[in-house]
Each structure stands twice: as C-alpha cells, then as structure tokens.
Amino acid sequence: MHGATSSVSEVIFGLSPLAVSLTVFVLTYAVIVTEKINRSIVALLGAGVMIFTGVLHQSEAFAGIDFNTIGLLTGMMVIVAITQKSGVFQYVAIVAAKSVKADPWWLLVMLSAVTAVFSALLDNVTTVLLIAPVTLLITDALRISPYPYLFSVIFASNIGGTATLIGDPPNIMIGSAVKLTFNDFLFNLTPIAVLVFLLTLIPIYFIWGRKLKASDEDREQVMAFNEKEAITDVKLLKQSLSVISLVILGFVLAHSMNQEPGTIAMFGAALLLLLRALGKDAEEQSHDVHHSYAEVEWVTIFFFVGLFIVVAGIEKAGALSLLADELVSLTGGDFKATAFVILWVSAIFSAVVDNIPFVATMIPVIQSMGSVFAGQSLTPLWWSLALGACLGGNGSLVGASANLVVAGFAERAGQPIRFLPFMLMAFPLMLMSILVSTGYIYLRYL
Amino acid sequence: MTIKAVPLSPEDFCLDPDASLMDALKLMLEKGINHVPVCDPERFVGIVGINDILLELIPVSARVEHGLADLAFAGDATRLLAAHVEGLKRRTVKERVKKGQVLDESCPLLEAALLLSQNPSPLPVVGAKGEFRGMLSRRALLGYLAAQEEG
Numbered sequence: 001m002h003g004a005t006s007s008v009s010e011v012i013f014g015l016s017p018l019a020v021s022l023t024v025f026v027l028t029y030a031v032i033v034t035e036k037i038n039r040s041i042v043a044l045l046g047a048g049v050m051i052f053t054g055v056l057h058q059s060e061a062f063a064g065i066d067f068n069t070i071g072l073l074t075g076m077m078v079i080v081a082i083t084q085k086s087g088v089f090q091y092v093a094i095v096a097a098k099s100v101k102a103d104p105w106w107l108l109v110m111l112s113a114v115t116a117v118f119s120a121l122l123d124n125v126t127t128v129l130l131i132a133p134v135t136l137l138i139t140d141a142l143r144i145s146p147y148p149y150l151f152s153v154i155f156a157s158n159i160g161g162t163a164t165l166i167g168d169p170p171n172i173m174i175g176s177a178v179k180l181t182f183n184d185f186l187f188n189l190t191p192i193a194v195l196v197f198l199l200t201l202i203p204i205y206f207i208w209g210r211k212l213k214a215s216d217e218d219r220e221q222v223m224a225f226n227e228k229e230a231i232t233d234v235k236l237l238k239q240s241l242s243v244i245s246l247v248i249l250g251f252v253l254a255h256s257m258n259q260e261p262g263t264i265a266m267f268g269a270a271l272l273l274l275l276r277a278l279g280k281d282a283e284e285q286s287h288d289v290h291h292s293y294a295e296v297e298w299v300t301i302f303f304f305v306g307l308f309i310v311v312a313g314i315e316k317a318g319a320l321s322l323l324a325d326e327l328v329s330l331t332g333g334d335f336k337a338t339a340f341v342i343l344w345v346s347a348i349f350s351a352v353v354d355n356i357p358f359v360a361t362m363i364p365v366i367q368s369m370g371s372v373f374a375g376q377s378l379t380p381l382w383w384s385l386a387l388g389a390c391l392g393g394n395g396s397l398v399g400a401s402a403n404l405v406v407a408g409f410a411e412r413a414g415q416p417i418r419f420l421p422f423m424l425m426a427f428p429l430m431l432m433s434i435l436v437s438t439g440y441i442y443l444r445y446l
Numbered sequence: 447m448t449i450k451a452v453p454l455s456p457e458d459f460c461l462d463p464d465a466s467l468m469d470a471l472k473l474m475l476e477k478g479i480n481h482v483p484v485c486d487p488e489r490f491v492g493i494v495g496i497n498d499i500l501l502e503l504i505p506v507s508a509r510v511e512h513g514l515a516d517l518a519f520a521g522d523a524t525r526l527l528a529a530h531v532e533g534l535k536r537r538t539v540k541e542r543v544k545k546g547q548v549l550d551e552s553c554p555l556l557e558a559a560l561l562l563s564q565n566p567s568p569l570p571v572v573g574a575k576g577e578f579r580g581m582l583s584r585r586a587l588l589g590y591l592a593a594q595e596e597g
Contacts, residue, residue: 140507413506
C-alpha cells in the first residue's frame with residue numbers, strides 16, 4: 001500500500017495468493033478482536049505468515065510499512081513522555097478550573113475543552129492519562145460525582161483527536177498515505193470537530209450538567225489550588241514547550257518545506273533529547289534517553305508494523321481492489337452514497353472494534369476507487385473515513401484506547417465506568433456526531 | 447518448639463468486619479497500636495493497619511497507578527481532608543482488611559522469626575480451625591527467647 005513493488009507471488013503449495021492472504025488477514029483480525037493475545041504479537045505473526053507463505057517478499061513487506069506514520073507516532077510519543085514530567089498538563093487543567101471559579105458545569109466545559117485541545121496536538125491516551133487524575137481530584141474537592149466529567153473527557157479526547165493530522169492514529173495514517181497535510185486537516189476537520197464538540201455539550205448539560213452543584217466553600221478550596229506548584233521543572237517546561245511549538249510550526253509548514261510529518265516529529269524528539277542532555281554526564285544522559293525511549297508505546301508501534309504488512313499482503317493479492325469494486329457496486333457507483341457509506345460504516349465499526357486495523361484496510365480500498373471515480377477528487381472520501389473512524393471511537397468503551405484508559409483509571413479509583421451504561425449514553429451521542437458530519441460532508445464537499 | 451509457647455500480645459479484642467474504619471482508628475488510638483485484627487465472629491479474617499486508614503485520607507486520584515505524583519499544588523486542602531476523615535465513618539473495615547502473612551500456632555520458632563523479620567508489622571497467630579489466638583510481635587518473640595536463654 002505504501003509503494004510495495006509488485007512481483008508475482010509464489011505461494012507455497014501453489015495455493016491461490018488471494019485465498020492465502022485473505023485467510024491470514026481474517027485470522028489475524030479475528031484473533032486481534034478476541035483480545036486474548038496481545039495485538040502486537042498477533043499482527044507481527046500475521047505479517048510473518050504473509051512472508052513465509054510467499055504472498056509477500058520481505059522487501060515488499062518492508063515497503064508496505066508506512067515509516068512516516070511510525071516516525072510521527074514514535075517522535076510524538078518521545079516528546080510527550082518528556083513534556084509530561086514538567087507538570088504542564090496539570091497546570092493548564094488547574095488554571096482552566098480556576099478560570100471558571102470552579103463552577104461545576106463550566107468546569108466540565110473547560111476540562112473537556114482542555115482535553116480536546118491537548119488531544120488535537122498530542123496523543124489521546126497520554127492526554128486522558130494526565131487530565132483524568134486532576135479531574136478526579138477537583139471533583140473530589142467539590143464533592144461531586146466524577147462520572148459526567150470522565151465521560152466528557154473521553155468524548156472530548158476523541159473529538160479533539162479528530163481535528164488534526166496528529167490527533168488520532170487514523171488521521172496520521174490517512175494523511176501519510178494520501179499526502180494530506182497538517183493544514184488540510186486543520187481547514188477541513190477542525191471546524192467540524194469544534195461544531196461536534198459544542199453540540200455534544202448540549203445533551204451532556206441536560207443529562208448531567210444542570211444538576212451539578214457544589215458549595216461555595218468547596219469551590220473556594222479548588223480556587224486555593226496553586227497551579228504554579230504543579231510545575232515540577234521550569235527548565236524542562238520551557239524546553240518542551242519550545243520544541244512542541246517548533247514541531248507544530250513544522251507541521252504547518254511541512255508541505256511548503258517539502259517535508260513529511262514523520263521527519264519533523266522525529267527531529268523534534270531528537271532536539272528535545274539533546275536539550276535535556278546538555279550539561280549532563282554520559283551516565284545521566286544515558287539514563288534520561290533510555291527512560292524517554294522506554295515511555296514509547298512499543299506495543300502500538302509494533303502493532304502498526306505488523307498491520308501494514310498484513311494489509312500489504314491482501315493488497316498485493318488483489319483482495320482490496322475486489323472489496324473496493326464491491327463497495328462501489330453496492331452504492332451503484334454514486335460518489336455521494338459511497339462517501340456516506342464510508343462515514344457510517346467506519347463509525348459503527350470503530351465503535352466496536354479497533355479503528356486502526358479498519359483504517360489500515362480502508363486506505364488502499366479507497367485508493368483503488370480512483371479508477372472508478374476518475375476525474376473526481378477522492379478527498380471527501382478521506383474526510384468521511386477520518387470522521388467516521390475517529391468519532392466512531394466514542395460509541396462504546398472499547399471504541400478507542402483513550403476510553404479504556406479512562407475506564408481503567410476510574411475503576412482503580414473506585415468510580416467504575418460500566419460498559420453498558422456508558423454505551424447507552426455514548427452510542428446515541430456518537431450517532432449524533434456522525435449525523436452532523438454527514439451534513440457537513442454533504443454541504444461542503446458533495 | 448512452636449510459637450504456642452510464646453506469650454502472644456494480649457489481644458482480647460477483635461473488630462467485626464462491618465465495623466467502621468473510624469471504629470478501627472479509635473481502637474488504635476486508645477490502645478496505642480498500629481494494627482487491629484478483624485474476626486468474624488471467632489474466625490480470623492485479617493488485619494487492618496493504621497496506614498490503611500491514612501490512605502483513606504489521600505485523594506484517590508493520587509493513590510492509584512498513573513495518579514497524581516504529588517499534591518503540593520492542592521495546598522493543605524483542610525476541607526478535603528475533613529471530608530475524608532468524615533468518610534471513615536461510612537467505610538467498613540472489611541473494605542480495607544488484608545489477610546497478609548498469618549502464622550499457625552504450630553509454626554516453629556525459627557520459621558516465625560524469619561517471617562517476622564520479613565514483615566513490617568506483628569503477625570497474627572491462628573489456631574487449627576482458623577480461630578484468632580493473638581499477635582506475635584518481635585518484642586514478644588525476642589523477650590521469650592531471651593528469657594529462655596537466661597533460664
């Protein structure tokens with residue numbers, strides 16, 4: 001899918017490449033869905049089988065890995081791992097809470113907004129991991145239920161992640177595969193993400209917001225929080241914010257500089273590591289660098305590597321072209337219908353299964369539609385896929401990693417978020433966001 | 447020789463699992479002890495320690511994995527602490543009780559000495575049917591052994 005050179009497959013025992021690759025693909029995805037075995041192991045095994053059975057040559061498998069996505073993810077993970085130690089996220093959350101005088105409803109709005117903005121610029125899991133504890137502390141001090149806040153943090157995280165190229169893995173993959181820039185995402189997805197965010201707050205207000213009350217004394221307690229104390233390392237804070245600003249500027253200018261986001265993120269990570277290393281002896285440098293690399297979510301990275309190879313296997317065997325043809329014939333070759341089908345199917349799928357494998361599969365499928373919709377830009381289809389895959393993650397507790405992280409944290413904190421009650425609220429809200437997105441796609445692009 | 451021969455700390459009290467954590471705290475303060483055995487009604491259930499009660503006062507956001515690393519920014523948070531102290535009346539001992547290391551009264555002295563050295567607190571001793579016999583402290587064991595040596 002990412003420039004894999006085409007050669008004739010010599011599959012073992014003379015079997016059909018299509019049958020073998022599809023079997024490996026289905027088995028890989030089926031085992032991933034069961035969550036019985038770590039997903040990175042399954043994806044790498046699937047990738048290995050694609051090569052061992054002769055569907056792909058090793059060089060084709062490596063060519064199938066999108067190293068721009070891998071570089072972008074890894075670079076941002078290193079930057080965030082270093083930055084989070086400065087306490088800046090807690091600082092911003094406390095300032096946000098105090099800016100609304102710890103009023104319970106506006107506190108929910110502000111914490112959600114902070115989560116959305118951080119999720120748009122950093123990865124969602126890190127954002128919620130840093131915002132959820134502060135949220136819990138503030139609701140504890142206000143003696144109010146944290147549930148509406150944690151629910152809103154989950155939603156805000158997925159909506160915020162939708163807004164930019166770097167906000168959510170599906171966007172990173174789409175942007176990288178079809179050369180959509182940071183600015184493309186900013187101009188096309190940020191407006192709808194802001195709209196969905198604001199509209200989502202309305203039902204949340206009527207369900208919970210209007211009932212949230214806190215005493216003046218408890219609010220004063222939150223107002224007494226000293227945000228400056230949350231900053232644990234001022235020097236690190238300055239270094240991190242400078243590098244993040246440069247990286248974001250790099251993303252904005254990437255297209256005109258003829259550079260890929262993966263390079264910018266990796267360079268930013270190296271620059272921040274260098275700033276941290278200055279003035280330290282070799283042993284201390286080694287410790288810092290080792291620690292920063294250890295914070296990278298290698299499970300996710302290896303999962304991506306394996307998936308890219310598995311998808312390259314079925315792509316080479318021609319399965320994805322067939323799927324694209326089926327999809328087009330299902331919609332009668334109608335471009336609008338195809339866009340809506342992609343949007344809604346992506347949303348429903350992403351609500352119940354991991355959106356990363358789904359998007360990894362859909363990218364070459366949509367690319368294959370280029371011949372059917374000749375002369376027509378496929379860009380609306382990409383926005384449909386991005387909106388469906390990212391916003392769909394709000395549909396259930398298993399829809400996105402950030403949801404599970406918040407649920408896990410809430411469980412440990414004795415405030416469990418149960419699967420069914422969450423879904424009963426979240427799924428309709430997710431459908432609303434997809435309905436709004438449908439209108440947006442129709443009015444703006446079709 | 448087994449620990450049956452050692453005079454155990456005279457624990458003539460045992461908390462009911464449904465007692466509140468505030469009851470446990472009061473008992474600890476009154477007796478000057480850091481660990482209280484919990485029995486239901488005669489059968490030993492576990493131990494609740496003063497640190498378990500202290501943990502109840504810490505906001506949950508700071509005591510779980512991936513929680514807040516420090517709370518300096520929250521100031522003294524007197525109302526928060528007071529609310530959590532008040533909460534001790536509503537939390538039961540069984541929510542915090544830990545079974546931990548338990549000694550059978552037939553345990554040899556050497557083994558008991560080893561286990562005591564590996565645990566920060568006195569160890570509960572139970573009979574053959576799981577009934578609570580008392581607490582074995584370092585002081586009790588060492589005192590007994592010293593007395594044996596002199597005698």
